[in-house]
Amino acid sequence: MNEKIVDLCKTLDERVVKRVEAGDLNLKGREFLAIQVTLKDIDGCFHILVKDDNVFFEPGEYPERQTEIIMSSTNFIKMINKELNSMVALTTGKLKLKGDITKAKALKELFGK
Numbered sequence: 001m002n003e004k005i006v007d008l009c010k011t012l013d014e015r016v017v018k019r020v021e022a023g024d025l026n027l028k029g030r031e032f033l034a035i036q037v038t039l040k041d042i043d044g045c046f047h048i049l050v051k052d053d054n055v056f057f058e059p060g061e062y063p064e065r066q067t068e069i070i071m072s073s074t075n076f077i078k079m080i081n082k083e084l085n086s087m088v089a090l091t092t093g094k095l096k097l098k099g100d101i102t103k104a105k106a107l108k109e110l111f112g113k
Contacts (some may be wrong), residue, residue, distance in 0.1 A: 002044035009046050009057040015056050028053050033106050036065040039073040067099035080111045
């Protein structure tokens with residue numbers, strides 16, 4: 001298993017947990033969400049699941065994903081840290097989406113607007 005992916009999943013989980021604990025993010029009653037993030041520069045992927053009032057970050061593919069985000073790990077981290085605008089990333093080719101692109105918008109809510 002790719003250690004960089006495992007570490008990233010742990011970091012993302014800790015970040016979202018802090019937002020929930022601080023009252024900045026409410027997961028209660030959220031619609032099911034399955035996003036796969038493929039990081040092309042480290043040849044790995046992980047998936048984000050929102051279900052049963054929780055969010056999960058797990059290494060590996062998720063076959064029933066609703067959307068897939070494909071980008072470099074550096075640009076993904078910049079995007080969730082608000083250093084790279086997702087629309088700019090999409091229009092400049094730094095971000096590629098497959099599937100239901102409206103589901104990708106949920107990432108902004110998970111990591112803060």
